[in-house]
Each structure stands twice: as C-alpha cells, then as structure tokens.
Amino acid sequence: MKNYRYNKGSAAARDLLHQNGFESLLDFPLELFASGLGATVIEKPLLNSDGRIIFGKKHTIIEINQNIEFEQKKRFTLAHEIGHFILHKGIDIHNDNEATTSWFNNKEKQAKSGRIEYEANQFASELLMPSTLFFEKQKGKKFSPQLLRDLATFFKTSITSIAFKYFELGDHPICLFHSHNKTVSYWKWPKGYPHFIIDRTKLEPPEDSVAMEFFEKGKIYAKHQSKQQIWKSTWFDLKNSEDDNDFKFFEYCIISTTYNSVLSIVWEE
Numbered sequence: 374m375k376n377y378r379y380n381k382g383s384a385a386a387r388d389l390l391h392q393n394g395f396e397s398l399l400d401f402p403l404e405l406f407a408s409g410l411g412a413t414v415i416e417k418p419l420l421n422s423d424g425r426i427i428f429g430k431k432h433t434i435i436e437i438n439q440n441i442e443f444e445q446k447k448r449f450t451l452a453h454e455i456g457h458f459i460l461h462k463g464i465d466i467h468n469d470n471e472a473t474t475s476w477f478n479n480k481e482k483q484a485k486s487g488r489i490e491y492e493a494n495q496f497a498s499e500l501l502m503p504s505t506l507f508f509e510k511q512k513g514k515k516f517s518p519q520l521l522r523d524l525a526t527f528f529k530t531s532i533t534s535i536a537f538k539y540f541e542l543g544d545h546p547i548c549l550f551h552s553h554n555k556t557v558s559y560w561k562w563p564k565g566y567p568h569f570i571i572d573r574t575k576l577e578p579p580e581d582s583v584a585m586e587f588f589e590k591g592k593i594y595a596k597h598q599s600k601q602q603i604w605k606s607t608w609f610d611l612k613n614s615e616d617d618n619d620f621k622f623f624e625y626c627i628i629s630t631t632y633n634s635v636l637s638i639v640w641e642e
C-alpha cells in the first residue's frame with residue numbers, strides 16, 4: 374500500500390476493528406456495532422443537525438437525523454458519532470451538521486473543535502473504508518467518476534468520503550476544490566504534484582470550470598457526462614512555454630444543491 378500514514382483517528386478505527394475481529398463492517402449492521410460498544414443508536418427527526426451524541430453517566434445515546442436523504446450519508450454520520458464516542462469521551466452534548474462533518478476544516482484545524490471533527494472524520498473514514506481493503510479495491514483501475522461511484526456502492530458510504538479516501542490512497546493523483554455559494558473555500562493537491570494551482574481562496578471558481586457552470590446556470594451533468602474535459606489553465610497556472618492544447622484535464626463535480634456547494638475533482642490523463 375502506498376506509504377499510507379495512519380493518524381490518531383484512523384489508527385483508533387483500525388485498532389477497534391482488529392480488537393473486535395473485523396476486517397470490515399461491510400456485512401455487519403453499524404447500529405449493532407455501536408451498541409456492542411455501549412452506545413444506543415436512535416433515529417429521529419433532528420433540527421439543524423445530522424447527528425448528535427449525548428454522553429450520560431451510564432449510557433451514551435447517539436441520535437441520527439431520520440430525515441437524511443441518503444443511507445450512505447446516515448452511515449457516515451453514525452460512524453462519525455462512534456468516533457466521538459471512542460475518542461472524545463467527556464465532551465458534553467455534541468451536534469453535527471454539514472459544517473462539522475465537512476472534510477475541509479483547515480481554518481479550524483488549530484482550534485480544538487476543528488481537531489475533534491477532523492479526528493472523528495478520519496475515524497469514520499477508516500471504520501467504513503479500511504485502508505488496506507480500499508487500496509486493494511481501487512488498485513489497477515482507471516480513475517473515473519464511475520470508479521468513485523462503484524467504490525461508494527461497495528463501501529456503502531458517501532461519494533464525498535470516497536473522494537477524500539481516494540485522494541489519500543488512490544493510484545491516480547487527483548486535486549480537490551471545494552466551493553460554497555460561488556466562492557472557493559479550500560483546495561487540496563497531492564504531494565509533489567507537477568502543476569501549480571492558482572490560489573482562489575475566497576474568490577469565485579474559474580469562469581470556465583464545471584463548478585461555475587453549476588453556480589451560474591444550475592447545470593448538473595448526468596452520470597454518463599459527469600467527466601467533463603477542461604483546460605489546464607482553468608484551475609492551474611499555465612506557464613509561458615506551455616500550450617493548453619497539450620494537456621488533458623478533467624473535472625467531475627459532486628454537487629450538493631441543499632448546501633449550494635460543489636466538490637470539484639480535477640485530474641490529468
């Protein structure tokens with residue numbers, strides 16, 4: 374496996390699986406796993422919250438919003454709460470929503486709250502997608518939006534969490550850009566990536582990007598068209614000696630209409 378380094382969150386999930394004799398939880402109900410650990414899971418309608426954890430003196434309750442539309446997202450939220458249960462005993466009632474389960478919390482990384490969320494996300498990612506298994510599943514396959522969708526089906530988790538796992542472990546280097554309300558908030562690129570990304574933090578996405586097509590025109594491509602060719606110069610710095618025609622870059626957007634946000638996955642072939 375590509376020199377993958379476990380961090381506090383992912384190592385805790387890996388150890389927990391091993392201690393309980395699981396290679397993965399693909400065939401085991403997550404609610405049952407949680408209750409085996411001592412947390413009761415309840416699904417009910419929650420206001421402004423995807424999930425929350427209530428630490429009691431004797432019992433811990435995890436509540437998951439039953440109105441979450443996608444099962445995979447429910448599953449990821451539950452795994453995130455189990456992460457809090459294992460790693461963060463002692464925090465009071467804790468609410469999670471789109472912001473706290475979001476992957477790009479760089480600006481809050483220094484703050485304690487941001488670190489806790491980061492750890493819970495890393496935990497959830499490893500619990501649902503054990504790194505060795507994920508690596509094996511994607512190995513040798515050509516990168517495409519369909520590959521991410523296939524992995525999401527196999528691992529029964531959200532396509533966004535799959536994209537971030539692929540970023541860490543996948544064979545093909547990909548870049549990730551997150552835009553919210555027509556503003557680029559964060560981006561990530563692999564170590565040693567040969568192309569230089571133009572810093573657009575707090576600016577609009579490039580006007581010829583697929584992300585901008587969504588914000589300006591509400592365009593959402595159907596599955597079979599979700600891989601869109603773009604110019605290198607769309608997201609990257611084009612050097613004087615370079616010609617846009619010599620590069621083949623693609624953008625695939627994971628869109629959340631509810632939060633008016635776009636995760637752009639950009640790669641070169």
Ligand SMILES: [Zn+2]
Nearest residue numbers: 469473490493
């Ligand atoms: Zn949380």
